[in-house]
Amino acid sequence: MIAISYLFYSFWDWRFLSLIFLSSVIDFLVAKSLKTATAPIRKLLLGISLFFNLGILFLFKYFNFFIETFTESFLLLGKPITSNSLELVLPVGISFYTFQTLSYTIDVYRKRIKVTDDIFSFFAFVSFFPQLVAGPIERASNLIPQFQKRRFFEYSKSVDGLRLILGGLFKKMVIADNCALIVNNLFENYNDFNGSTLLCGAIFFGFQIYGDFSGYSDIAIGTSRLLGFDLMKNFNFPYLSKNLIEFWRRWHISLSTWFKDYVYITLGGNRVSEVRLVFNILIVFLVSGLWHGANLTFVFWGLLHGVVLVFTVFINKYTNAEEFFKKQHHIFVDLVRMGTTFFIVTVAWIFFRAETITEAFKYIDRIFSNSLFTMPQGNKWFLLFLIGYMGIEWLQKKNEHLLDISDISSKKIRYLIYYTTTFLVFYYGGDLQTFIYFQF
16 A cells, blocks of 8 residues: 555655655654653654654745745835745645644644554555545544554445545536636636626636535545545535534535644633634634645635634624524525525635735625626526536535435436436536645
């Protein structure tokens, strides 16, 4: 498994295998040393792991960003300075496998899991190819034991893995890749379109990034299931969320739980004063924005989510709004809440997609013009298709994933769904587009 995982990664660039190897070696040795070290030495060892892993991540992903930001700040003060940036290639998946191996060291330090003496299982855990380049970000407590036991072919598990892969291909090729063609044109030429069309463009990007990333996760989880491994669920129909708190419990679950366990709780969680609670939430979303990319647009996107989430937390605390809504068993109330959450998330996605914050505000300003209430230009049928797709997710919301249809007793209907989905993938798959999260 280690060999095939390293071979898989080498198809991108074999030279960067050295980073995965070094991270694996250092964290394996650090964890082994933590087993018998005294308290001061334990802190030193954890510091070594954090310094190496976050240092490598900073060098490749953020060094040029901070240098450019530092230079621009002096320019704004009227004192221009010169600086040199590094011509570095961002290694694919570095944010994912760095957080994965770090979680092991931190959990060992906190004595939440036992140290593994099996170096092969640990190396396989860090480099496991299905989720190596874009997650889910696995925990050692879940994945390492699976390498240490015998696995047997299970028909039901393999069939479900194939369902996940087919559903992931549908999300990626039919939804995300087709949305990408529309989104690229609208964001690059937004001055040529009316407000309603640009609003549709923001919606299309929301579906693009969802189909792209959740599609990859489904393929990764499905592939792992074929091999007898169970990875954690990474998306749980996030666009059916009724508030932003629920959205982050359903979107990129492996990352949001990582930040919760290793950043938010470390800062004190919600067992602090209200001022400190606001600080903790904003820090988590600031770091989350930075994790996604070295650009101020990602920072702003993260802080925007943080501000709205803080507002949601305090509304619920002082008005018992959430308890009130839970008692309203009415589909209309649910649809309004889902629509409101989706709108907030969609507006935030504009900052995620735009090249600069200024461009994002210009795009939004053009949306909320008089032309917002005019007929959108083109792509109406595809928008209706996406609405229909959301209807399918609504029907599947209590199941594990999009094609979890084992509860349908009729074999003919099940196979009709499989063949229809396969046909859509082959016939309506858009032009090849790189997975968005490969850049993170």
